[in-house]
Amino acid sequence: MTAAGSRNNLKAELAQFKRRRIREEANHLFYRQGYEGTTIDAIADKLQVTKPFIYSYYKNKGEILYDIARVGITLSSEALERCLAIPGSSWDQLKLVVDEVTRIVVQNQEYIVVYQREEKNLEPEQARAIREQRSAFDHRLAEVLASGEAVGEFRLQDPPLTATTIGGMMSWVALWYQPGGHWSEAEIITHIIRSVERLVAVRGRQEVPPASRPQPEIRK
Amino acid sequence: MTAAGSRNNLKAELAQFKRRRIREEANHLFYRQGYEGTTIDAIADKLQVTKPFIYSYYKNKGEILYDIARVGITLSSEALERCLAIPGSSWDQLKLVVDEVTRIVVQNQEYIVVYQREEKNLEPEQARAIREQRSAFDHRLAEVLASGEAVGEFRLQDPPLTATTIGGMMSWVALWYQPGGHWSEAEIITHIIRSVERLVAVRGRQEVPPASRPQPEIRK
Known part of the structure; x- marks a missing residue:
């Protein structure tokens, strides 16, 4: 899914990588404790990042679920x-x-x-x-x-x-x-x-x- | 599932009927708004009964879900x-x-x-x-x-x-x-x-x- 080939692409690749990691950890938490039982805080904790970091990639928890x-x-x-x-x-x-x-x-x-x-x-x-x-x-x-x-x-x-x-x-x-x-x-x-x-x-x-x-x- | 045949069974049949109706309405609410989004109050409202009525048939919401x-x-x-x-x-x-x-x-x-x-x-x-x-x-x-x-x-x-x-x-x-x-x-x-x-x-x-x-x- 990465559009490789361009030499200025590392930034975009990194953004995509971070989004994928957020989605991955969120999914794992939703799987184990349900969507309603999982907070953005818990996802941030899991990745050892701040809550604003998450919000710079996803508008809200619902957008992560959609993804x-x-x-x-x-x-x-x-x-x-x-x-x-x-x-x-x-x-x-x-x-x-x-x-x-x-x-x-x-x-x-x-x-x-x-x-x-x-x-x-x-x-x-x-x-x-x-x-x-x-x-x-x-x-x-x-x-x-x-x-x-x-x-x-x-x-x-x-x-x-x-x-x-x-x-x-x-x-x-x-x-x-x-x-x-x-x-x-x-x-x-x-x-x-x-x-x-x-x-x-x-x-x-x-x-x-x-x-x-x-x-x-x-x-x- | 009713054990018919006994002539003193109407009371048991009625209890079973009430339990089934509670389960039915609870299921319909869980289906539409999720288990976490449904209260015992909402189930009681739906059946136009009191909350204690529900509790006389089911210990708690989890027991209804199990049923x-x-x-x-x-x-x-x-x-x-x-x-x-x-x-x-x-x-x-x-x-x-x-x-x-x-x-x-x-x-x-x-x-x-x-x-x-x-x-x-x-x-x-x-x-x-x-x-x-x-x-x-x-x-x-x-x-x-x-x-x-x-x-x-x-x-x-x-x-x-x-x-x-x-x-x-x-x-x-x-x-x-x-x-x-x-x-x-x-x-x-x-x-x-x-x-x-x-x-x-x-x-x-x-x-x-x-x-x-x-x-x-x-x-x-």
Whole structure:
């Protein structure tokens, strides 16, 4: 997300770094003691900075929450577009999406949980903006499903509803995954990919006419 | 849940009814304005009763939250045991479970959302008790999957992980379902049943040796 390349950029990079660290510590506190139970003072204490330091990066606590709430969906939407830009069959693309997004969920678990819990504390227009971003994600995923269906690669009945379910299967991981727990990140990602494969009933590649889609060029 | 049959039970039934109404209104307030943002006064106001009336049924606000948090998993566990007591193939049983539990999720959406959001406000031992109940549910579901796998009816790799995913697919509905929205309760239940059918890769009935299981007796 850093616009590198310019030689006067260190100042901007540092500002971004500080903002990210504030968000990170705030998120950790919101996760453990709730949004209402966390003061700007507590966040400043944690980082050993002054309260005005925090206020020079965030107008108020609500703005930090908004920034936190956007993490999961912003990273996921970026990953989705990145994966869809890679040439390949619908399943090649969907598999990449599921792999990357599930990894994002696992690695940003606390952000996603805090969003789920604290959405009610967002300003209505902030909550709406995030819901729209989430629904755009589902919509885009449904397009992938519908186009895989159209070329006979997937077999499914309701692409939008199936997209919502796939989104849910990935997001749900945030609500039960435990770092160092019974299942590793890799096992979980593999499981979700296999589950999605069954859900869309991917047909064997030999059944898809090769001329109907560009040759996959993934992972050179 | 009412123990009917005894003729002196009206008093107990009324007490139970009042408790349920308190829980219902409290849940609705917690859903709209959060647990921390809701006072016992507000709950009493809503029901047009006095505060001592509330306290004669619940020791404190935390006890109401605990009662609310248990709704989804208690109803689901009861449904699970009820369905598993009906003779039938593993898929007959699993299909019934998915049908009933998804319906419970749709019809008790606000309870489930409040639990997800407010779990952090439960006493540690209360939170633990609910998590154990949820994990017993997943464990029982995994047994159904494993036994369907053993008789060759299902094809799956990791029954516990698949059970968690199925639980997630059902629970996830609570986080996006809108009464009167795009999809009806029936459409959602049908979609989840079909999704689970694919996830466990149910084999055609003709492939299951009929002698290996009792004849289904569902829906006479």
